[in-house]
Every structure is written in C-alpha cells, then in structure tokens.
Amino acid sequence: MTFSTLIDHRAAGDPAGAAVADSAQSLTNAELLVRVRAAAAQLTELGVLPGDVVALKLANRVEFVVLLFAAWRIGATVTPVNPALTEPEVLRQLEDSGARLLVVEDGREGVGEVPVISVSDIQRETPTSDAPPVVDPTALALLIYTSGTTGVPKGVMLDHANLDAMTAMGREALQFSGSDRCLLILPLFHVNGIVVSVLSPLLVGGSVVIADRFNPQSFFDAIEEHRPTFFSAVPTIYSMLAALPDEVKPDTSSVRFAVCGAAPASADLLSRFEQRYGFPLVEAYGLSEGTCGSATNPVDGLRKPGTVGLPFPGQEIRILGVDGDSLPHGAAGEVVVRGANVMRGYLGRPDETAAVIKDGWLHTGDVGRLDEDGYLTIVGRSKEMIIRGGENIYPKEIEDVLALDPTVLEVAVVGVPDEKWGEVVVAYVQPRPGSTVDLESIAALCEQRLSGYKRPSAVHVLETLPKSAVGKLDKLALRTAALVAN
Known part of the structure; x- marks a missing residue:
C-alpha cells in the first residue's frame, strides 16, 4: 500500500470510519x-x-487533504504555498516549481500565468471514470519550500519513498495505532503538518481533526470536544498554554502525548507543561530536508528534557568536527543525518544539494552533541554561533537560562558585531501575559548561571518576538534590528 492507494484501502476496510474533519465538514473513509x-x-x-506540480495556496481545511491525495492518485506533485506570502513570493515559488495549476481560496486571485481554480469549484461527486492510482515510489510527492530566512527559498524534493520511510519510522517511534486521532494545529504548508498530523494517523487507520486558527483561550475547548490522542505544535504555542491562568484546568485525559518541534524548547517549559497538564510533551527534532523528523524523545521510556531524544528507527545521527571527523560523546559539532528519509535534493540546485548531502549524509547546519545514551541535544545553528573574543557561544544555552525567569514567555539571543570583542550577546525577551520583565532580576539570573563572556550585553523587552511562517523565531529580523539600533 502506498499513499496514492491509502484512501482506497481505508474505504474498503472501514467505509463508515472517521477520516478527516474540520469546522465545516466531516468525512468518513x-x-x-x-x-x-x-x-x-x-x-x-x-x-x-503525472509529474506535474499542483500548487495549493489554502488554509488548513479538508479540501487540502482531498487535493493532496487526489494529486498523488494521478502521479502529480503537490507544492503547498503559504497563504501569507506576498504576490512576488508566490510568483517565485510557482515559477521555480513549474506549477501546472494553482488552487486558491474563494475570492482570491491567481498569480502570474499559472491556471487557477477556486477551492469551491473542486468537484465532489463520483466521477464517471476513474483511472487506477499511480504507484511509483520514485515519483516526486512533495515540493516543500524552505522558509527562506537565510536566503531565497529552495524547493525540497521529497518522493513517495521518503514519505513511506518517514511515516514508518514515526509509526514505530511514536507508537501510532488505529485508535489515534490527531488535532491538527500546525500549518499544512509545512512538512510537519502534513507528515505528522495527517499522513501518520491516516496510515495506521486513525483520523484527523483540523482545528480552527490557534487561540490559547479556546484550545483546550477543542481538546475536550474532539478528544484527540495527540497533537504537534511549536514551543511558542506551549509557552502560551503554560502561561494560562491557574484556574484553567482542562480535561486532557484523551491525550497520549504531544510533540514539540520546529524550534528548541527549554527543559523548564517541557517539565512545567507536562506537570500541569498531565500528558507527555515529547520534544523532537527534524527539518524539511529530512522529511520532517530525525530524533525524538520516546513516548514511553526515558525522556530527557532539554534533549531532542534518540534517532528515529532507521536513521543514524553523527556529530562532526570542523575536520569532518566524528566527535565523541559530549562534544559539540555539526549534526549529520543518514536514512531513507533524506530528501532527493533541492529542485534545480545541484550544487547546493551536493553541499548538504555528502556520501548519503545530510549536513543539517545545526550544532549539537550526543550523550552516552545516544540522546541528541541541539545547541544552535552553526550560523547562529556567536564568537566573542575568540570564545564560542551557543545562543540556546543563554536562552534556556533566561527562560527560567517566571515573567519571560519567550526569548531569543543573537550576536551583534562589536569593535572590541568581534561580537557580543544581545537578548530579546517577550513577557508573559500580565507580567512585567524585571531587567535587574534577569541580570542577577545571568550572573548566577552564566560565565561573564556569555552574559548578554543588552536585554530588550518586546511585546511580541518576530516569527517565521512556521512559528520559528525570526532571528534574522532581530539581528537586523540590533544592527540598526547600533
């Protein structure tokens, strides 16, 4: 069975079983x-x-899932388009992907010369003829465009073999079964939303409920109404939920676990959240180039807060030094990954593909270390490393310390050029709702827990920290703001 035939198998085995729903509709298999x-x-x-690209510029809704499987059924590729992109950004993606068709929300216009169709015009009735599904593991399934915070977005080519491998790995690591129901809250233009929240539960006979736009005040109402067994979100969401008033005591008994990914989370946040809401918060790690996931803490078994866990079954992780040799346990270096989940490459960019995939190993650009049990800790991005007076500083270490302050909701640390030291540490913090950040307390916390050269030279309080489209902190924007301020 492949994803091009999955819906046929589900309908044959359990026609009346729940498949996918949103606030407007609910579909059986x-x-x-x-x-x-x-x-x-x-x-x-x-x-x-077959081989053509269909672009979906849609919000999270049932039709996205329908079109995903419809395109795969005929051997086509899907490239999800972030609805928040500007017209030039959309045009760039359409042109780069060579999209044959663009599907948009009702009332939205097309971009460029690509034929466009509104989502309400998608046919719903049984067709008079139905060609057999195309089954080809080498066919391109998804063309995921990177967020582009460090340059022009690139098209990550994921074939059906990548999806088959990744969902099989996730099924084993996270113990998915037919009784699972996912509450989808991440955007479907991101590989995490597609692979973890849609494909994985549907593959094992489970179901998906597509939530309305995330709102911390109403989120647990959705949990109590839909009774999901798991969901996946970014640290920002968990920070907002952890900051809800103490009187918020939802019924979370249906939830087996939740996945925390896309950006590093502090050990303190993970521990506080799990203790308050009563279900495991499993921190994981991955990237689009690896079809979503490469490491995760176990649902059952030893979870180490502050780490992103063990490699997914079928994947290998190594830590490399600057000379390209593997480093021992505890040493920090570049994280490299190998497995059947590694992308085919970047569309039309052979040189950039060759720069990140070497002898089958995906060079992530992330800095991390493995402990003696094989658990991976992400220290930061290699490009984010701060070098102050010759000393290497990893922002996450400082971010974890600042996150301990009870008035801080989120924190981001960047390096800013300095005439004397080369670079200095600058921190940005977002206060918890109803709280005021005390900079003197922040300074005392840093003095207690950080060596002098690691302490921020400045701490700025912002009402909200800038985010990318998938919820990651936009450090490029903060670094630019710091340069302008100086």
Missing part, C-alpha cells in the same frame, strides 16, 4: 474516497499529468 476520486478526475481534465 468512503466519503473521502469519493471526494479524492472526483478531484483526481478533475485535475486530469484540467490537463494535470
């Missing part, structure tokens, strides 16, 4: 198959052929 077959036939009528 049989109903989902009808919708997928109808959309697949329509895509073919519109001239989409």
